[in-house]
Amino acid sequence: EIVLTQSPVTLSLSPGERATLSCRASQSVSTYLAWYQQKPGQAPRLLVYDASNRATGIPARFNGSGSGTAFTLTISSLEPEDSAVYYCQLRSSWPLFGGGTRVEIK
């Protein structure tokens, strides 16, 4: 059974700084990985799919990379509205999510 592990659990940064979020899979998942943003009381929003494809309407500061077992979501210059929990997700016959990284804006 594949496990997705996200790190760090919490990231606290200032506006304008670069955020780097990690997602590691316990075995290779090729590029079948997506990233979602979830704000309190809201549904998740698709940011990136298949590791590096930005979803429609997603700002260019969100970039996904990686393949195999190691994936990264980079937010190049944090905006106050980027405060949220970010989840990675394996798209497979049995979809599953990582535990999330909370991004706090100082």
Add this chain to the structure above:
Amino acid sequence: QVQLVQSGAEVKKPGASVKLSCKASGYTFTNYAIHWVRQAPGQRLEWMGWINAANGDTKYSQKLQGRVTITRDTSASTAYMDLNSLRSEDTAVYYCARDLWTTVTAIFDSWGLGTLVTVSS
């Protein structure tokens, strides 16, 4: 624009069943699969299953197999999720989500706002 409108909050007793609805608009309902995903308080998102809106084929998570049933009414552009033998651990917000592509890819492109289900005696 794509919209998924979910039914209202439910409070159920342990052992009961719950049936949630998800009404789609803004696209051709039968062209995309609908998935159900839940999130217990403070927990990660958990995929429950999907339905092929065109032919009604379904697939369920192994954890919930036997307790969950997903159906659809194409005339109403609505998907349903039925969960039986409820227990306290089923307390969660339940989301429906549309697949990104017209094949089942399990990339969740559009989401409903969620339905809170509380299981309590």
